[in-house]
Amino acid sequence: MDAYDIFKKITKGAKFKLKREPLVKPLESDVTIKSEPIDNSLTCPVVSSISSMEQEKDDFVLLNSLKDGQITRKKRKKDPNLSSIDDEIKQKRMREEKANQYRNENSISVVGRHVPEPIKSFKELSFVDADLLVNITKCGYTEPTPIQKQAIPAMLEKRQILACAPTGSGKTVAFLLPLLQHLEGPKSNGFRALIICPTRELAKQIQQECVRLSDGKKFKIHIISKINKAMSQYGPKSNGKYDILVTTPNRLCFLLNQDPPAISLKCVEWLIIDEADKLFEEGVRSFRDQLQQIVKACSSEKRKIAMFSATCTPVVSKWCVHNMRGLIRITVGLRNAVTDTVEQELKFVGNEEGKLLAFRDLIRNGVNPPVLVFVQSKERAQQLFTELIYDGINVDAIHSERTQVQRDNTIRSFREGKIWILICTELIARGVDFKGINLVINYDFPPSSISYVHRIGRAGRAGRKGKAITFFTVDDTVNLRNIAHILRQSGQQVPDFMLRIKKRSKRNGRSWR
Template sequence: MNRHDWMRILTKGYRPPKTTTKEKTPVKKTLATPEEKIESNSFEEDSSVSDSEDISSQEIIESKERKPKSKERLFQLKQEEINHFRNKNHIYVYGSDIPAPVECFEQLRTDFDVNDKVIKNLYSEKYLKPTPIQMQAWPLLLKRREVLACAPTGSGKTAAFLMPIIHYLKAPRRKGFRAIILAPTRELAKQIARESDRMTEGLGLKTNIINKVRESNNSPYFKKFVTTPNRLIYLLEVDEEVRKIAENVEWLIVDESDKLFEDGKNGFRDQLATIFRACCGPNVVRAMFSATLSFDVEEWCKLNLYDVATVSIGMRNTCPDVEQSLSFCASNAGKMLEIHNLLRNGYEIPCLIFVQTKERAKKLCEEILLTGRPVRSIHSDMSQTKRDEIVKQFRQRKIWILICTELMGRGIDFKGVNLVINYDFPPSIISYVHRVGRTGRAGKKGRAITFWSMEDKPLLRNIAWVMKNSGSEVPDWILNIKSSSQKERKRFAKNVPDRGDVTEGMKDQLKKKKRKNEIKNQTDEGDLTEENTEESKPKKRKLKNDEKPKKINKNNNNKKIKKKRKPVKVGR
């Protein structure tokens, strides 16, 4: 085969089999003719073209042989995107098979077939997009999962549990109450009922709230039942029909669950156990929502709720949108002077002041009223109608300052509260977070000031760390105080120190202040003569006839002269 035959074979893409190598014989180099040079150049060009054709064909074969990404890899990539989105919105979840969060309202329509009217009502509530707690709670509850949720105050928790309930109830049916929502106070229950009515506008679903037990309406058109635990228990004990309806309840929501699970006279743990036993239907879905999450509630939910999913937003037990500070006041008189200074130097209305007892609330209200400011107090001694009227006036800005006890520290949403003053130190960290959470709601900024004295030292360090974790500045020496034990903190919460009367010590302070003002006025008017100054000086005691003046040793004024003891004779 000559050179031309090889060229024809190569252009057809054929390669001859490799032959055994033989010893090369030396070949004499000769000069090529012009015709041979042209043929050699054409051979090199043809060989390069054939090589490029072979490479492209190999790439096509390799691309065909490539396998698509496995399902495990695709699931892993999707999970990484979900985790990145959760971290971006500070969403922390715990549990098995937790669905991806919802990013927008349109996703509710496409993924869960939520009614357009419900989405429209969400927009009318001034929600531009779901809040972090709504992003994760909605897909869980729409899949009928039992949930334990913890989110900061003012983050949209009420809408987070109302929307899935409205979606499943859809329209009235003659089955009695199908959803029960429990709240620790009547004020919070009324607030939930108002928001529920706004979200069900145009759907025909009604919400019933019991103001009095005799007014309980068991109409089939009332599908959602908002109440406090004690009133529901009374109905379960008295009315047999209510017990039958409770067995068919589909949704049981506990708002401010940490408060309801407290022990003692302030908690509702025994009442909740009775309600949970009554609502024992096979299709019931239970959920707990709160701004704080205690260890006891979390452990109880893990043991008693089926396949529970835990959702937390941000760092637990913090208020990141509130500027917090501490102010030392040694006595009641110091607190009164500090509150007057705060009000005198300027403050943004409306303002909430928290005190320990209703007696102190009444007395402090009387003291601030003397300054001419529109102020009212609210406490449990008032009738429900009067309390509702005061809350209404406070919302309308007719009342600038509202003095209250722990009654108003849970879940009540006052729009635009700018300042919270803890006049009396809170009994626990949970109480502090809920009090401070009345301001800085729905993304707005707020301010909180806490008065403290030496009596509050057992809990001072813990609350200082809550402030630090929320982004507020706290002195280092307070953070480095020796921490108290858990028993001491529980003892402090149960046996709160007696604060006494609000005006205690004020009379002495007023006398001193009055005397200073009198002297100042005399100096300003020029009436301070030698006679007045001599009268103000203490008079010297006159010596008696036989009495001699005592000698004063100028060198040893502060030294005490020790008397020598006489030796004592001891008998045999």
């Protein structure tokens, strides 16, 4: 039995008239409680207790009163001073609605708390260094791309992000611009920013882009090209005043494992991980252990992490949720999808011998260089190169067994147009930006849908049109279903039978002859 039941029994048959001045002046009009009269009526004054509770949003006061056994809620008259607060709340909600509408127009989805509003043009970044904005225009960016519209303001507020956007959508500038802005302050001993990527080709490309954006600024931007030089350059005897380091995980971990460590990461304020899903892949070439060591070495309390990739796996998302406080997840378009600027085609060639015949038939009918040809291994790259070199085609191959000098020379010749067709492995499938790739040929069927997205993403970059042709044989039909779904999501015409193929078993591997 609670206090209300006891009070009800004691006052049974009584009539209350609360016209006397109460001990505590109520906020609202007095409440009169009437009960059914009986023969021996009794009148007595009662002081009712009032319990009030304020709420943050609407400034309500809950007034507990007894009326037919119900608890009623009454509003307190608003304080005139609170009108300005209400106006601010309304304006904030209107801004959020407009921001969400603008995100929907640009196919941007965000997950997180207190997400900054996206920018519509670079002119809104008035607080950013003027030289950086001028360099942005020189690099050919007249207006921000969807990923830049949301990622740049988020990083400028020092928020940790996981960004997923299609290939060729400007992710590099999306993290370099706020990074350079944050490094405008006084220098400290050791590197203040670290950019990790899976290949040396991509690392060199990011370093060159960083130099272009920081033109006119006194930033020290380094890349680990030779281990012996790095050990003496970044060791304990160096002055340690650097700004940005761009490198691959293996080379950096080699320096960290020296006794004493040949490099210090204690002052790193920003850790940028490009092609994040590649670094979290399982298998022989997994970088997960090295990445964990690098994150541990970046021990500064100011450290922030930003991850970028064209595809995102559950492993990456789970790691970010557990290790990045205040995380904002940004996705542009459909996750793990292909940009609509690439025309995609699946071509049945029968068997392995049919691949070479189909390829030579494409050459005979005429192709518009430059052309990238993807194969599954360095042995197959060398084999195809040997077949085509005698056909009078300007062709070359690049893979991990070639020296760094050979790889650099091959890429430079391909960019200059001296090589028309470049045969490559997954080494070039990640992040490397070749301007104006007109055709990508998947000579060997991609082992996964993620690999397919990155391969054909070498074409159709920065809004340009491109084409991708994927050869498949009878043995490839077990993997065909996932790729066919990607084509359907991209608006391409796909035969219905490809979507009804039995799903691939996880136990079935793929061996390349």
